[in-house]
Amino acid sequence: MATTNDKEFKSRLETLSISQQRQVAALFVQRVFAFSNDVRIKAALDMAMRADISDAELAVVSQAANTARVESYAQCGRDSDWNTQAGLFVAKAAVSCVRPDVDGQNLAWDAAMQVRVARTCEAASGDVTDHKEAEAQYAILDDFLSK
Amino acid sequence: MSASLEKGVRVLKEVIDAPIASYFSSCVHCGLCAEACLFYTETGDPKYTPIHKLEPMRRLYEQEYTVLGRLKKLIGLSKAVTDAELAEWQELVYNSCTLCGRCSAVCPVGNDIVYMVRKFREGMSASGNAPEGIKGAANRTITIGSPMGVKLPAVKAQMRHVQEDYGLPIPMDVEGSEYLVMLSSMEIMNFPEYLGAIAKIMHQAGKTWTLCSTAFEATNAGMQIGNSDLARVIVSRIVEGAERLKVKTVISPECGHAYTALRWEGANLVGRPFSFHVKHIIEVLGEFQEQGLLKTDGFETDRLTFHDPCQLARRGGVIKQQRSLMNMVTKNFVEMPDAGFMNWCCGGGGGASAIEEGEELRMEAFKKKKSQFDAVKPDRVVTACANCRIVMEEGIEHYKMNLPVVGLTEMIADHIPNPVAAKPEGN
Amino acid sequence: MNEMQFLTWVRGTGLNLAISIFLLGVFVRLFEIYSLGRKKDLSEPRNVAGASGMNTVFRRSLPADGMLKNSPITYIGGYIFHIGLAIIVFLFVPHIKLFQGLTGLSWPGLPSQLVDFATILTIVAMLVILFDRITKPVKRYLSTFQDWFTWALTFLPVLTGWLAVRHLLLPYTTMLAVHILMVELLLVFLPFTKLFHAFTVFGSRWYNGAVNGHKGVAV
Numbered sequence: 168m169a170t171t172n173d174k175e176f177k178s179r180l181e182t183l184s185i186s187q188q189r190q191v192a193a194l195f196v197q198r199v200f201a202f203s204n205d206v207r208i209k210a211a212l213d214m215a216m217r218a219d220i221s222d223a224e225l226a227v228v229s230q231a232a233n234t235a236r237v238e239s240y241a242q243c244g245r246d247s248d249w250n251t252q253a254g255l256f257v258a259k260a261a262v263s264c265v266r267p268d269v270d271g272q273n274l275a276w277d278a279a280m281q282v283r284v285a286r287t288c289e290a291a292s293g294d295v296t297d298h299k300e301a302e303a304q305y306a307i308l309d310d311f312l313s314k
Numbered sequence: 315m316s317a318s319l320e321k322g323v324r325v326l327k328e329v330i331d332a333p334i335a336s337y338f339s340s341c342v343h344c345g346l347c348a349e350a351c352l353f354y355t356e357t358g359d360p361k362y363t364p365i366h367k368l369e370p371m372r373r374l375y376e377q378e379y380t381v382l383g384r385l386k387k388l389i390g391l392s393k394a395v396t397d398a399e400l401a402e403w404q405e406l407v408y409n410s411c412t413l414c415g416r417c418s419a420v421c422p423v424g425n426d427i428v429y430m431v432r433k434f435r436e437g438m439s440a441s442g443n444a445p446e447g448i449k450g451a452a453n454r455t456i457t458i459g460s461p462m463g464v465k466l467p468a469v470k471a472q473m474r475h476v477q478e479d480y481g482l483p484i485p486m487d488v489e490g491s492e493y494l495v496m497l498s499s500m501e502i503m504n505f506p507e508y509l510g511a512i513a514k515i516m517h518q519a520g521k522t523w524t525l526c527s528t529a530f531e532a533t534n535a536g537m538q539i540g541n542s543d544l545a546r547v548i549v550s551r552i553v554e555g556a557e558r559l560k561v562k563t564v565i566s567p568e569c570g571h572a573y574t575a576l577r578w579e580g581a582n583l584v585g586r587p588f589s590f591h592v593k594h595i596i597e598v599l600g601e602f603q604e605q606g607l608l609k610t611d612g613f614e615t616d617r618l619t620f621h622d623p624c625q626l627a628r629r630g631g632v633i634k635q636q637r638s639l640m641n642m643v644t645k646n647f648v649e650m651p652d653a654g655f656m657n658w659c660c661g662g663g664g665g666a667s668a669i670e671e672g673e674e675l676r677m678e679a680f681k682k683k684k685s686q687f688d689a690v691k692p693d694r695v696v697t698a699c700a701n702c703r704i705v706m707e708e709g710i711e712h713y714k715m716n717l718p719v720v721g722l723t724e725m726i727a728d729h730i731p732n733p734v735a736a737k738p739e740g741n
Numbered sequence: 742m743n744e745m746q747f748l749t750w751v752r753g754t755g756l757n758l759a760i761s762i763f764l765l766g767v768f769v770r771l772f773e774i775y776s777l778g779r780k781k782d783l784s785e786p787r788n789v790a791g792a793s794g795m796n797t798v799f800r801r802s803l804p805a806d807g808m809l810k811n812s813p814i815t816y817i818g819g820y821i822f823h824i825g826l827a828i829i830v831f832l833f834v835p836h837i838k839l840f841q842g843l844t845g846l847s848w849p850g851l852p853s854q855l856v857d858f859a860t861i862l863t864i865v866a867m868l869v870i871l872f873d874r875i876t877k878p879v880k881r882y883l884s885t886f887q888d889w890f891t892w893a894l895t896f897l898p899v900l901t902g903w904l905a906v907r908h909l910l911l912p913y914t915t916m917l918a919v920h921i922l923m924v925e926l927l928l929v930f931l932p933f934t935k936l937f938h939a940f941t942v943f944g945s946r947w948y949n950g951a952v953n954g955h956k957g958v959a960v
Binding site for chain 3: 330339342346358361380
């Protein structure tokens with residue numbers, strides 16, 4: 168049964184194991200990775216795609232992704248660019264993917280939301296008028312679940 | 315004298331009033347202001363002593379407004395203020411001062427040093443000695459409407475995003491609304507969740523509110539740079555919008571200096587009292603809480619502390635509300651030493667974080683904030699200013715700490731159940 | 742001139758000159774400062790009990806949170822010598838007699854041993870403060886000729902007065918004359934140096950308290 172709305176989307180994500188959540192979250196983020204192109208983000212996504220990650224490895228990429236996130240904040244008063252700003256949300260989404268302690272958190276949902284904000288940034292830059300990121304994410308999840 | 319210096323000196327002469335004259339006449343060089351300033355305490359460099367940041371203005375005061383000073387000038391015994399001197403003072407007046415106001419709180423003879431720095435910046439900016447970073451921000455605010463170049467289509471995009479996520483419409487230009495909500499570029503760009511949080515809260519409280527298409531920006535770079543003319547243009551836009559939409563209250567967002575600019579300087583900049591109230595979002599939330607309009611669910615259980623933004627607490631008088639709000643949704647709220655009125659500045663306000671050359675100094679000054687964190691070892695820090703959030707995250711990152719920073723308004727909204735009337739897509 | 746002539750001069754002409762310059766100076770300085778006025782604050786006030794100019798005039802005599810531990814010498818030394826000076830000037834019977842002669846007003850004084858004790862404390866405190874100004878980086882950095890000069894202007898009357906009462910150093914008549922001369926120098930320079938804070942501290946604290954009180958912040 169295809170996912171058609173966020174309520175279903177969120178609860179289906181919740182049923183996934185942590186490892187599965189990381190993998191599907193990485194798939195979401197890959198769609199917007201071009202806004203960031205940061206190697207630390209790439210490393211985080213690559214790590215999240217693997218089924219077997221040790222705590223130590225996770226800690227390393229998590230730290231690096233967080234640094235990338237903090238560095239990508241738009242500074243108060245500086246001139247900014249929405250496409251670049253999208254990079255902040257890509258970083259936030261990637262941080263969700265490799266978050267070490269995840270009790271009770273739906274990290275895939277968090278990542279999906281941040282990816283949508285990244286798309287909104289693209290819309291804000293005037294390059295795109297509207298986006299259907301949610302629908303794209305439903306399709307990715309359905310595809311993942313069917314495997 | 316170059317044209318700019320002449321203008322700067324003229325402006326400085328104009329801003330000197332009885333309080334400033336009284337303050338300069340009262341200073342006894344006790345040095346206590348330095349002990350209250352994080353730029354001195356964390357560097358040990360006495361040039362950061364707050365009253366010293368005003369030395370050119372003090373000399374000008376003496377030379378222009380005292381009998382003895384004027385006599386000395388006549389017989390050639392006084393040292394004139396020069397362009398080079400003002401250029402040298404740029405670092406002291408901008409990079410190493412966030413207008414936090416701790417100095418004014420401790421001076422034993424009662425000097426309001428932050429008031430003087432604010433006025434000194436008028437002269438600095440008129441003489442062309444304001445930092446490039448803030449000059450750009452000020453210009454962008456005038457020409458584009460936002461210091462960071464945020465335009466209306468971007469705001470509309472965020473509005474659409476919130477509408478989809480929460481199923482709550484974001485009103486714009488609705489006449490007769492009770493509240494006009496202002497945003498800051500920092501929030502629009504870095505913390506878009508803020509708009510959704512406002513929508514949820516207003517919906518639950520049952521209040522009418524609106525954005526304004528011609529005045530969505532609260533950040534006042536004119537105030538930070540110390541240029542009253544620019545500051546006035548920005549405030550006038552907001553006044554025009556508020557009056558056109560006939561709102562009762564304008565809400566200033568989670569940005570410290572925007573509040574100071576609108577709430578306390580605004581009426582004086584436009585030359586007449588406002589016909590509407592101005593409140594910080596935390597004040598409004600505090601009122602809603604008191605009136606029983608906020609019905610929250612659940613509690614944060616991790617160890618939390620609150621960082622009081624300088625312009626909100628010490629300089630704005632909003633100190634109790636954030637604590638009541640914290641207690642409403644948290645179980646383990648601990649106060650840092652010096653929390654509340656005497657809280658230490660994050661080190662990045664007043665335009666400081668827009669100054670690239672000042673970054674190293676800010677990181678050093680951050681040691682003070684770090685020591686406050688170390689004293690209580692919280693799991694997360696909560697605050698109510700978008701710039702404080704980022705400045706603290708950068709400092710935390712620099713010192714390799716693991717300490718997330720969150721916004722209070724969003725935290726409150728997280729504990730408000732999502733609207734039932736939402737379409738399924740909005741979850 | 743011999744010591745009697747010296748004493749007569751400082752008690753007569755010298756005192757008249759010093760008091761005239763002092764009063765004129767105080768008046769001119771107060772006028773040139775406060776006539777500048779300030780613009781009315783048009784923003785909506787937030788009235789909170791305890792937050793006002795008057796409140797701050799008194800409250801600012803106490804150290805702000807955390808500051809006493811941070812700078813004990815500045816505060817404690819400051820309290821001792823200010824209170825000491827007040828005791829010496831206003832509660833020492835010979836001084837009260839002087840005020841009575843000048844204004845007709847008089848009030849009870851303290852036993853002279855107590856004033857003597859207060860004087861010694863004041864002298865010690867002032868020496869400690871001087872040492873602190875020399876050794877602390879911020880104070881040293883801020884200090885100009887005026888800081889050292891005004892320290893001497895304030896210290897010498899106390900020292901010479903104490904020496905006179907104790908009949909030390911110089912013959913009494915001369916010592917007394919020197920003491921009065923030191924006081925006259927203090928009076929002459931007070932309005933034109935940082936010592937004028939004796940008058941402006943009230944205005945400064947009041948403005949600070951009023952501006953913050955307008956925002957509902959009690960400083």
